[in-house]
Amino acid sequence: MKKIIAQGLKYKYPLAETLALNDISFEVEAGEFIGVIGKNSAGKSTLCQAMVGLVPHFYKGAYGGKVLVDGLEVKQHSIADLSLKVGMVFQNPFTQVTGSKMTVYEEIAFGLENIGLPRDEMLKRIDEVLKLLKIEHVKDHNPFDLSGGQLQRMAIAGIIAMKPEILVLDEPTSQLDPAGSDEVFRAIHELSQQGFTVIMAEHKMEKVAQYCNRVLLLDEGKVAAFDTPEKIFSRDDLESYGVTAPVYTRVCRALGVKNAGTDCYPVTLEDAEMALRGVIK
Amino acid sequence: MKSISLYVDRESFVHDVDPITKLIYILFAILVPIILPSFTVSFICVGISLLLILAAGVFRKTLPIFGFVFLVLITVVIIQGLFRPENETVLFQIGPFAMYQEGLHYALKITLRVVNIVGAFMILVLTTKPSHLVESLVRKGMSPRIGYVIVSVFQIIPEMMASMSTITDAQRSRGMETEGNLLVRIKAFLPLLGPVVLGSLINTKERAMALEVRGFNSRTPKTYLNVEKTYAYSKGIQALLLLLIVGAVAWRIFL
Numbered sequence: 001m002k003k004i005i006a007q008g009l010k011y012k013y014p015l016a017e018t019l020a021l022n023d024i025s026f027e028v029e030a031g032e033f034i035g036v037i038g039k040n041s042a043g044k045s046t047l048c049q050a051m052v053g054l055v056p057h058f059y060k061g062a063y064g065g066k067v068l069v070d071g072l073e074v075k076q077h078s079i080a081d082l083s084l085k086v087g088m089v090f091q092n093p094f095t096q097v098t099g100s101k102m103t104v105y106e107e108i109a110f111g112l113e114n115i116g117l118p119r120d121e122m123l124k125r126i127d128e129v130l131k132l133l134k135i136e137h138v139k140d141h142n143p144f145d146l147s148g149g150q151l152q153r154m155a156i157a158g159i160i161a162m163k164p165e166i167l168v169l170d171e172p173t174s175q176l177d178p179a180g181s182d183e184v185f186r187a188i189h190e191l192s193q194q195g196f197t198v199i200m201a202e203h204k205m206e207k208v209a210q211y212c213n214r215v216l217l218l219d220e221g222k223v224a225a226f227d228t229p230e231k232i233f234s235r236d237d238l239e240s241y242g243v244t245a246p247v248y249t250r251v252c253r254a255l256g257v258k259n260a261g262t263d264c265y266p267v268t269l270e271d272a273e274m275a276l277r278g279v280i281k
Numbered sequence: 282m283k284s285i286s287l288y289v290d291r292e293s294f295v296h297d298v299d300p301i302t303k304l305i306y307i308l309f310a311i312l313v314p315i316i317l318p319s320f321t322v323s324f325i326c327v328g329i330s331l332l333l334i335l336a337a338g339v340f341r342k343t344l345p346i347f348g349f350v351f352l353v354l355i356t357v358v359i360i361q362g363l364f365r366p367e368n369e370t371v372l373f374q375i376g377p378f379a380m381y382q383e384g385l386h387y388a389l390k391i392t393l394r395v396v397n398i399v400g401a402f403m404i405l406v407l408t409t410k411p412s413h414l415v416e417s418l419v420r421k422g423m424s425p426r427i428g429y430v431i432v433s434v435f436q437i438i439p440e441m442m443a444s445m446s447t448i449t450d451a452q453r454s455r456g457m458e459t460e461g462n463l464l465v466r467i468k469a470f471l472p473l474l475g476p477v478v479l480g481s482l483i484n485t486k487e488r489a490m491a492l493e494v495r496g497f498n499s500r501t502p503k504t505y506l507n508v509e510k511t512y513a514y515s516k517g518i519q520a521l522l523l524l525l526i527v528g529a530v531a532w533r534i535f536l
Contacts, residue, residue: 049490052494054490054493054494057493058489058490058493078498078500079493079494079496079498080493080496080497080498080499080500080501081499083493083494083495083496083499084496087494088494090487090490090491092484092487094484095484095487095488095491096487096488096491097488098429098433098488098491098492098495099432099433099436099437099440099488100412100429100432100436101412102412102436105506106506106507109506110495111495111496112504112506113503113505113506114425114495114496114497114499114501114503115496115499115501116499116501116502116503116504117504118504119504119505119506119508122504122506123506144436144440155491158495159495162495162496
């Protein structure tokens with residue numbers, strides 16, 4: 001089943017001269033983990049926001065083409081309606097805190113109160129997501145006292161509790177330390193395994209290669225390529241898109257070692273090890 | 282995290298009473314002395330407020346606030362006592378200045394009213410969590426957006442102050458003078474405004490987006506995580522207070 005269908009999506013921010021998204025078309029199947037990569041201002045964040053309706057409802061601006069999210073056309077539905085289908089987590093964990101709640105527990109309830117969920121169901125879902133994201137031990141803390149990693153997991157919990165089937169993450173770990181970002185990636189990976197469709201814009205290519213089924217390479221608002229991580233990171237013109245391949249791929253490329261039986265370089269540590277051991281033998 | 286709310290966490294029956302009843306009490310404490318302008322009524326209202334403050338165990342917290350209020354009221358007493366146009370009867374003389382009975386009488390009336398109003402508000406502010414108050418108002422039909430703005434101020438202002446001190450430290454580490462006479466301090470303040478104001482504007486945009494994707498503008502009626510706190514006698518107390526206000530009006534008109 002197709003979860004997301006974008007057809008000829010074009011978008012220009014108000015007061016901008018150029019199109020932020022220029023004729024974007026792609027399809028995402030249910031349960032896929034999609035990485036969105038590209039250099040800064042390639043349109044990654046704009047594309048993420050176009051899935052949840054912030055583009056065009058929040059910014060206004062010129063909009064063309066269409067995006068269907070789980071059968072709903074983004075242009076025709078409010079952000080609140082879409083929030084039941086697709087959730088979004090932003091870069092900065094600190095600005096995602098509502099600031100109107102005194103504890104992590106209440107903070108997670110914020111979205112559920114807004115969508116008018118009965119209280120019993122609310123309690124059940126909050127306990128569930130606290131466990132899922134491993135933040136039960138801080139549930140009575142004030143959100144502003146948490147670490148970056150915990151805060152970001154709380155933000156994800158707040159979104160997951162609303163039970164969307166699609167999760168959009170816009171560089172969720174760019175402001176976190178390595179330990180915090182590992183916590184977050186592990187949580188996202190777990191959600192993906194539970195059947196969530198995940199779209200993640202990210203700069204850490206090793207993580208993209210490790211977790212994503214397919215990678216969408218953006219360049220100046222256009223889709224440059226949409227393929228498996230192996231094919232994307234084995235491209236010779238990757239540098240011209242401002243993307244550096246994972247370190248394992250670069251090592252194997254320098255050594256001229258490809259995955260056995262294919263024309264692609266390894267993209268993860270495990271693949272690289274296998275390929276290199278194969279060569280040594 | 283430091284809080285800018287004055288709420289004092291205690292166990293008392295005043296804390297248990299729901300915020301709406303406390304709001305009605307404020308209405309009562311303001312209206313009744315105006316409707317019935319006798320000293321006895323004013324004294325009784327002040328007395329009730331003070332008793333409630335004592336019962337809630339927050340009397341000490343009220344002292345600095347009353348101290349400030351009295352500072353203002355002393356000037357009222359002096360000015361009215363000396364210069365009120367209706368002044369006729371000299372009560373006593375301090376050097377060349379004469380204190381008049383009419384002026385002091387009027388000053389006492391103002392003092393009682395102010396103490397009364399401040400006292401009634403203090404009961405609400407010191408014994409009710411801001412979030413709790415706002416939630417009850419939203420349940421009664423206030424817009425959740427206005428409610429959000431009020432509650433978030435209590436957390437976001439301290440956050441902004443924290444980021445302000447971080448920026449101050451950063452500027453100081455680059456050699457900016459932040460201590461000294463007034464001029465130096467004012468000069469040090471200007472370079473802070475840019476980052477703090479711009480930073481909070483950007484934060485506000487991001488926060489607005491984060492609220493949007495969590496259904497902030499959803500048209501479905503809101504539900505609440507916290508069970509509505511009800512006090513057994515609150516309906517009775519509310520009815521009594523409203524009855525007393527109506528009674529006071531009737532008293533004023535017919536007697």
